[in-house]
Amino acid sequence: MDSRRPFNLPNWTVLPPLALKGIGTVLVESLHSYVRRMMEITGISGLDLASYLHDQTGGLVSAKWTSRPMLGLGAAEVARIKEFERLTGMRTLRFGTLWAMSDVLSINSNLYGAKSRQWCPRCYAEWDDESYEPLLWSIDIAWRCPGHDCDLERNCPACGERQFESYRTARRMQCGRCGCGLGHNGRRSKKPMIMRWMDDQCRLLVEFCVNPRSEPMLWGDYLYFLSGLRESAHAYGDLETHMRTLLYGTDLRVRVQSQRPTIRTLLNLCALQGISMAELLTSPRGASGPLLFNPWAGLKHLPLPAASQARWIYVTLRSIETFTRRRPPYLPPIEFFVTWFGVNLPSLIDADPALCKRYIERCARQVPTCRSKNLYRVFCRCINKLIDKPGSSSGPGKLLKKTALMMELNSQEAKKVALASFLARDCLAQSSVDSLKAEMTVRHALEWLLERWETDGEALGLGLYVRA
Numbered sequence: 001m002d003s004r005r006p007f008n009l010p011n012w013t014v015l016p017p018l019a020l021k022g023i024g025t026v027l028v029e030s031l032h033s034y035v036r037r038m039m040e041i042t043g044i045s046g047l048d049l050a051s052y053l054h055d056q057t058g059g060l061v062s063a064k065w066t067s068r069p070m071l072g073l074g075a076a077e078v079a080r081i082k083e084f085e086r087l088t089g090m091r092t093l094r095f096g097t098l099w100a101m102s103d104v105l106s107i108n109s110n111l112y113g114a115k116s117r118q119w120c121p122r123c124y125a126e127w128d129d130e131s132y133e134p135l136l137w138s139i140d141i142a143w144r145c146p147g148h149d150c151d152l153e154r155n156c157p158a159c160g161e162r163q164f165e166s167y168r169t170a171r172r173m174q175c176g177r178c179g180c181g182l183g184h185n186g187r188r189s190k191k192p193m194i195m196r197w198m199d200d201q202c203r204l205l206v207e208f209c210v211n212p213r214s215e216p217m218l219w220g221d222y223l224y225f226l227s228g229l230r231e232s233a234h235a236y237g238d239l240e241t242h243m244r245t246l247l248y249g250t251d252l253r254v255r256v257q258s259q260r261p262t263i264r265t266l267l268n269l270c271a272l273q274g275i276s277m278a279e280l281l282t283s284p285r286g287a288s289g290p291l292l293f294n295p296w297a298g299l300k301h302l303p304l305p306a307a308s309q310a311r312w313i314y315v316t317l318r319s320i321e322t323f324t325r326r327r328p329p330y331l332p333p334i335e336f337f338v339t340w341f342g343v344n345l346p347s348l349i350d351a352d353p354a355l356c357k358r359y360i361e362r363c364a365r366q367v368p369t370c371r372s373k374n375l376y377r378v379f380c381r382c383i384n385k386l387i388d389k390p391g392s393s394s395g396p397g398k399l400l401k402k403t404a405l406m407m408e409l410n411s412q413e414a415k416k417v418a419l420a421s422f423l424a425r426d427c428l429a430q431s432s433v434d435s436l437k438a439e440m441t442v443r444h445a446l447e448w449l450l451e452r453w454e455t456d457g458e459a460l461g462l463g464l465y466v467r468a
């Protein structure tokens with residue numbers, strides 16, 4: 001510090017000391033919105049700002065200007081926030097990001113990718129000089145505007161196009177493709193309870209992050225929480241296998257590879273333990289106790305599958321659909337598809353209750369139960385044989401003769417099963433699966449699933465698992 005500076009003159013900062021709006025509340029401004037206001041007030045270009053930050057942080061921050069939202073996760077972003085704080089003299093800018101979680105959360109916490117942002121149409125319609133964009137909009141699992149309680153939007157109301165990030169306010173408020181204004185009255189949809197619960201947890205996460213604190217949450221606290229959870233799961237015998245696997249998998253990845261969780265994983269762990277995000281964040285050690293597990297006897301699967309799992313759910317449903325459309329004379333139990341594609345049944349039913357219900361009912365009608373086990377065994381054998389030899393075009397008869405005899409099927413039953421297995425083979429073949437996978441990118445799969453929940457909200461089983 002310059003000792004010759006007269007003490008009664010202000011200590012100017014490089015950038016004007018603009019304050020972040022809404023600190024300490026769920027309406028807190030995002031750092032992205034703050035930087036945009038700063039650029040508009042000072043007229044500094046993004047490129048100038050980026051190259052300055054690049055020099056100041058010894059190259060840690062890229063010299064290329066990016067309009068990606070700043071969530072404060074990862075070393076480069078933390079360095080960028082600190083530099084902004086130094087340039088403006090405002091030590092609170094970090095609370096406009098998820099900085100408080102920077103030692104815990106994965107930098108890949110954005111589920112839908114950087115090329116898709118969400119906004120509140122009413123906020124845009126009522127925009128004035130005091131307006132700003134809240135941090136909560138940057139969390140893609142959140143879907144309600146903290147100011148208006150109406151749905152956030154991701155697509156242009158006129159042409160349906162997704163919108164890129166931009167640092168120009170005027171550009172943000174109109175569609176990048178057709179130019180239609182993105183602001184309007186908004187709507188409040190009736191979403192299933194699970195989605196409300198997830199949105200509430202995102203608000204709690206933001207509230208935790210905007211509460212002024214000197215250090216981020218400790219990685220060790222998260223580790224402690226997870227190992228406590230694992231012990232609880234161990235003590236709780238009835239936990240479904242796939243949940244146990246998922247929990248142990250998360251635990252193992254954390255301990256062995258120090259893999260950081262995404263917001264989605266945190267939500268799932270909260271649901272698994274039956275606690276709120278606030279309990280997990282403010283008292284991670286206390287919240288992992290074994291007693292909490294018991295009220296969750298109704299929990300059948302984790303609320304939010306990984307995006308890749310959501311895509312498998314899509315593939316499974318479409319395969320079942322194609323298979324039944326061909327009117328096979330025999331239907332294997334739905335568990336066959338569940339096992340084949342490695343999805344879990346409750347998730348599948350939640351994604352398309354009507355289709356699953358129809359399939360299960362048709363299955364139940366077709367054979368007396370004492371015979372169904374045998375038929376199913378033959379079907380599985382046939383499928384495995386057929387899939388082993390994808391080019392085989394010889395009729396079902398030859399393949400079946402031996403198997404059918406061994407399983408004591410009569411010739412009519414054997415014919416049915418053989419024909420069904422041939423029809424199923426086409427749906428399960430690698431080429432069919434690949435084309436189904438091409439229809440649904442991993443990036444859109446989770447969004448698709450959440451939309452399914454919205455359409456079939458009433459039938460959704462998930463709501464039952466959410467504690468009020």
Ligand SMILES: [Zn+2]
Nearest residue numbers: 120123145148
């Ligand atoms: Zn709003």
Ligand SMILES: [Zn+2]
Nearest residue numbers: 156159175178
């Ligand atoms: Zn448009």
